Amino acid sequence: MRILGGIGRKLGSAALSLAILITLTFVLVHVAPGSPVYQILGPKASPASIRELNHALGLDLPFWHQYFRWWLDLAHGQLGTSYSVERPVGSLIVSYELNTLALQIVSLVASLLIAFALGLAHGVFYDRTPGRIIGGVELALYAMPSFFSGTLLILLFSMQLGWFPAGGLENLRLAHQTVASNALHMALPCVTIVLLTVPVLSRYFAQSVHEELGRDYVRSAAARGASPSRILLHHVIRNALRPLVTVLGLSLPSIFAGGVVVETVFSYPGLGWLLWRSALAQDYPVLIGIVLVIGILTVLGNLLADIVNTLLDPRTGYA
Amino acid sequence: MTGVVLSLRQLGVELAGRDGPRLASNMAPVLEGLDLEVREGEMTALVGESGSGKTIAALAVMRLLPPGARITGQALFGGEDLLGLDERQMRARRGSVGMVFQNPLSALNPSMTIGRQVAEGHRLHTGASAQAARRHAVDLLGEVGIPDPARRLDEYPHQFSGGQRQRVMIAAALACNPKLLIADEPTTGLDPLVARQILDLLAKLQRDHRMGLLFITHDLSLVERHAQRLCVLYAGRAVEWGEAPAFFARPRHPYSHALLAAVPRLGQATLRGIAGTMPDPGHRPHGCRFAPRCPQRQDACTRAYPPPVGDGRTQAACLFPLGEIPVAAALPEAPAATTPLPGSALLQMQSVTIRYGSRAGLLGGSKAAVAPSLDDVSLELARGECLGIVGESGSGKSTLGRAILHMLRYEGRILLDGRALGDLSPGDRRRERRRVQVVFQDPRESLNPRLRIGAIIAEALQLGGQHDRDSLRRQTDALLERVGLNAALAGRLPNAISGGQAQRVAVARALAARPDIIVLDEPTSALDVSTQAMLLNLLRDLSRHEQLAYVMISHDIAAIAWLADRIAVLRAGRIVELATTDQLVNHPRDPYSASLVASAPRLGAATITVPGEA
Numbered sequence: 034m035r036i037l038g039g040i041g042r043k044l045g046s047a048a049l050s051l052a053i054l055i056t057l058t059f060v061l062v063h064v065a066p067g068s069p070v071y072q073i074l075g076p077k078a079s080p081a082s083i084r085e086l087n088h089a090l091g092l093d094l095p096f097w098h099q100y101f102r103w104w105l106d107l108a109h110g111q112l113g114t115s116y117s118v119e120r121p122v123g124s125l126i127v128s129y130e131l132n133t134l135a136l137q138i139v140s141l142v143a144s145l146l147i148a149f150a151l152g153l154a155h156g157v158f159y160d161r162t163p164g165r166i167i168g169g170v171e172l173a174l175y176a177m178p179s180f181f182s183g184t185l186l187i188l189l190f191s192m193q194l195g196w197f198p199a200g201g202l203e204n205l206r207l208a209h210q211t212v213a214s215n216a217l218h219m220a221l222p223c224v225t226i227v228l229l230t231v232p233v234l235s236r237y238f239a240q241s242v243h244e245e246l247g248r249d250y251v252r253s254a255a256a257r258g259a260s261p262s263r264i265l266l267h268h269v270i271r272n273a274l275r276p277l278v279t280v281l282g283l284s285l286p287s288i289f290a291g292g293v294v295v296e297t298v299f300s301y302p303g304l305g306w307l308l309w310r311s312a313l314a315q316d317y318p319v320l321i322g323i324v325l326v327i328g329i330l331t332v333l334g335n336l337l338a339d340i341v342n343t344l345l346d347p348r349t350g351y352a
Numbered sequence: 353m354t355g356v357v358l359s360l361r362q363l364g365v366e367l368a369g370r371d372g373p374r375l376a377s378n379m380a381p382v383l384e385g386l387d388l389e390v391r392e393g394e395m396t397a398l399v400g401e402s403g404s405g406k407t408i409a410a411l412a413v414m415r416l417l418p419p420g421a422r423i424t425g426q427a428l429f430g431g432e433d434l435l436g437l438d439e440r441q442m443r444a445r446r447g448s449v450g451m452v453f454q455n456p457l458s459a460l461n462p463s464m465t466i467g468r469q470v471a472e473g474h475r476l477h478t479g480a481s482a483q484a485a486r487r488h489a490v491d492l493l494g495e496v497g498i499p500d501p502a503r504r505l506d507e508y509p510h511q512f513s514g515g516q517r518q519r520v521m522i523a524a525a526l527a528c529n530p531k532l533l534i535a536d537e538p539t540t541g542l543d544p545l546v547a548r549q550i551l552d553l554l555a556k557l558q559r560d561h562r563m564g565l566l567f568i569t570h571d572l573s574l575v576e577r578h579a580q581r582l583c584v585l586y587a588g589r590a591v592e593w594g595e596a597p598a599f600f601a602r603p604r605h606p607y608s609h610a611l612l613a614a615v616p617r618l619g620q621a622t623l624r625g626i627a628g629t630m631p632d633p634g635h636r637p638h639g640c641r642f643a644p645r646c647p648q649r650q651d652a653c654t655r656a657y658p659p660p661v662g663d664g665r666t667q668a669a670c671l672f673p674l675g676e677i678p679v680a681a682a683l684p685e686a687p688a689a690t691t692p693l694p695g696s697a698l699l700q701m702q703s704v705t706i707r708y709g710s711r712a713g714l715l716g717g718s719k720a721a722v723a724p725s726l727d728d729v730s731l732e733l734a735r736g737e738c739l740g741i742v743g744e745s746g747s748g749k750s751t752l753g754r755a756i757l758h759m760l761r762y763e764g765r766i767l768l769d770g771r772a773l774g775d776l777s778p779g780d781r782r783r784e785r786r787r788v789q790v791v792f793q794d795p796r797e798s799l800n801p802r803l804r805i806g807a808i809i810a811e812a813l814q815l816g817g818q819h820d821r822d823s824l825r826r827q828t829d830a831l832l833e834r835v836g837l838n839a840a841l842a843g844r845l846p847n848a849i850s851g852g853q854a855q856r857v858a859v860a861r862a863l864a865a866r867p868d869i870i871v872l873d874e875p876t877s878a879l880d881v882s883t884q885a886m887l888l889n890l891l892r893d894l895s896r897h898e899q900l901a902y903v904m905i906s907h908d909i910a911a912i913a914w915l916a917d918r919i920a921v922l923r924a925g926r927i928v929e930l931a932t933t934d935q936l937v938n939h940p941r942d943p944y945s946a947s948l949v950a951s952a953p954r955l956g957a958a959t960i961t962v963p964g965e966a
């Protein structure tokens with residue numbers, strides 16, 4: 034019962050901050066220069082057709098009117114229709130979100146496995162040569178921005194070797210691809226994300242393993258005659274994983290939202306790319322819809338991490 | 353030599369300096385030439401203050417020192433030199449040589465059930481099935497006095513009290529069926545009553561299981577009743593060793609004397625600290641290491657490390673031992689005269705009750721009513737009086753101190769000179785509040801680490817409205833001098849002075865406000881034995897000269913009895929007894945205060961000599 038009350042309170046405050054975020058986005062897109070109509074009709078459009086389209090899209094209405102109509106639509110479960118591809122925003126976001134999730138989850142699982150092994154080795158040999166080498170590699174990877182590593186990967190694996198496609202869709206108007214057909218497209222972006230995530234997770238885990246190894250209970254176990262591998266497996270890993278869960282929780286939002294940079298570099302049709310394209314096209318309904326969805330998913334992600342953390346820690350009494 | 357479980361021969365340990373790379377030049381000897389014996393069914397006490405090398409000795413035997421440590425000498429366990437074994441062989445011996453550590457909360461794995469932790473050793477050493485190990489764990493937990501062990505097997509360490517956790521640790525060590533058990537300060541941080549019980553438990557187990565027990569402690573009075581043999585360490589070397597009863601009857605080494613005189617005991621009038629500090633490894637004097645602090649010192653002492661003197665029972669490494677003077681003569685009985693309390697009450701607490709709400713956690717918390725931390729407490733404090741508040745942790749004694757300092761909301765009334773603070777104007781209230789100052793347990797945490805000592809005290813003076821630079825300087829120096837510190841210390845940072853000095857600075861800062869009352873919240877418990885006595889002496893001198901009233905809060909009833917005129921015994925937020933010190937120490941009325949008094953070291957116990965014993 035206690036846990037439910039806490040969740041309720043958290044959701045309440047999250048809904049409020051989300052509403053503020055939406056309002057801010059609304060104001061920002063409307064004060065930004067330019068208009069979606071020019072983007073759709075091109076520079077040679079006649080004033081009459083511009084007026085017509087402005088009216089059709091409801092852009093000639095006063096700001097407040099547009100703002101409240103958006104909330105009213107939301108109350109009816111509508112997020113509006115995309116200006117540029119003329120599809121309902123909801124279904125557009127869902128299909129792109131599925132692509133993002135597929136990419137992110139595959140990358141996350143791969144990152145976790147690699148980071149676990151790497152971090153464990155790093156943590157165990159923290160102050161010794163193998164640990165220092167791993168630490169150096171992590172730092173080098175960490176310093177590499179994703180647009181750089183992504184471009185390198187494209188140059189090597191698609192331009193030179195031709196193993197993987199360099200990009201997926203270029204145009205939103207093209208027929209939408211399915212998750213399955215994206216498998217090949219996923220390889221390089223996935224590697225890029227892994228290269229980005231592994232050093233962070235692995236350093237974090239290494240730090241935590243190193244700290245736990247210095248704790249008194251480790252000495253107690255050693256005093257009972259437990260071997261180093263037993264100490265690691267039975268005592269240290271569980272305690273060392275706890276801070277990792279917190280970090281994962283913090284990164285959950287980016288898992289849902291996808292990476293704008295990575296998806297753009299590889300033209301991968303995910304939510305991040307959609308966000309970027311919609312911003313360029315001044316496709317307001319899509320833009321605001323994405324902000325809303327990312328906001329909601331962020332809140333849910335954080336909540337999930339909190340719950341997992343609570344369950345992991347026996348001191349909170351739920352274990 | 354039958355029955356010898358462990359025999360240390362010329363054990364020495366060198367550790368790498370705390371900073372800098374591990375170079376040969378950086379190695380500092382922290383323990384040198386230690387000879388020691390532990391026999392079957394007996395307790396050997398290894399006694400020393402922090403920095404003496406006592407824990408290092410234990411970890412050397414367990415071979416659990418940090419990597420890079422250099423160990424010399426021999427540690428014979430059942431005739432086999434543990435120091436000569438490789439890591440694999442040593443691992444098989446660990447457990448047979450069991451160890452119980454200080455601070456059981458951190459020594460237990462927080463995310464593993466205690467049942468599994470207790471069973472672990474048994475499974476490792478006997479290969480027993482999980483089922484059998486679990487049953488064995490229940491038996492052991494029962495044996496160490498955990499009530500209803502079968503039910504508590506699947507609970508986690510945080511669900512146990514401090515004393516119970518230490519019992520769990522002991523059970524986990526027993527599970528390996530040890531022949532030798534090393535207990536490193538197992539009772540430090542526990543309430544005195546609980547500490548006594550743990551010690552009694554260890555003594556009983558040592559007899560029942562015919563183990564040798566190596567008991568490491570800083571507190572001589574603790575091992576008086578149980579130890580058969582003993583060794584006193586100072587700055588990495590043994591200064592006195594031998595049979596415990598003979599030692600307590602006739603200590604020879606000036607350091608042993610000083611240590612005995614520095615621990616307050618009930619009924620004791622004078623308390624002597626040991627001036628100075630223990631030298632760090634690498635900066636130890638040539639010759640006798642105690643020489644810089646020794647009242648007996650002569651020129652010869654600094655030439656070479658003194659050879660042992662003594663008889664077959666005890667020996668001391670000292671050129672001019674004090675053997676002829678029994679401790680009793682050095683510590684006269686307390687005079688019974690207590691000065692009558694003068695004048696009207698300075699501070700009055702009338703029916704003060706304090707409730708802490710349970711704080712809601714991230715995932716919510718119940719607002720269920722909790723028992724008040726302080727329940728209808730009334731007391732008075734006269735000008736210049738010292739009132740002791742004694743009780744175990746959780747009794748509300750610190751809460752009481754905070755209430756006097758107005759750091760908490762309370763129900764009831766607290767009056768200073770008959771006036772309630774709440775009735776005053778904000779300006780008056782601030783001035784009145786300054787009349788009550790506080791000295792906390794850990795001076796390192798209460799002093800701003802980035803301010804120099806001089807600035808810390810000057811700040812307190814400035815709060816009193818003084819801003820003239822020259823006079824601030826003069827007053828700062830004067831305050832440092834009043835607490836027995838050199839004015840040259842004003843330029844140092846808090847972490848560049850010793851714990852005892854830091855606590856004096858905290859006292860000087862309190863004095864800067866010209867208070868009428870100082871609340872002393874466990875003022876000595878973070879300090880080493882020899883420094884504790886110095887501070888208690890300082891506090892007593894100050895109160896005599898300045899008409900200063902104290903509220904001294906502590907779990908150490910002997911320390912309180914030494915300083916206080918009256919003592920209030922607090923239990924579960926209520927005062928169970930409030931009496932003059934003499935009355936409480938000699939004729940406690942409440943059964944709980946009687947048990948507290950009984951658990952405290954008493955003058956005379958150490959000096960009873962039974963000729964021909966042992």
Ligand code: SF4
Pocket residue numbers: 605606607640641642643644646647648649650653658669670671672673
């Ligand atoms: S040898 Fe000298 S300085 Fe050392 S303890 Fe004995 S008397 Fe004191």
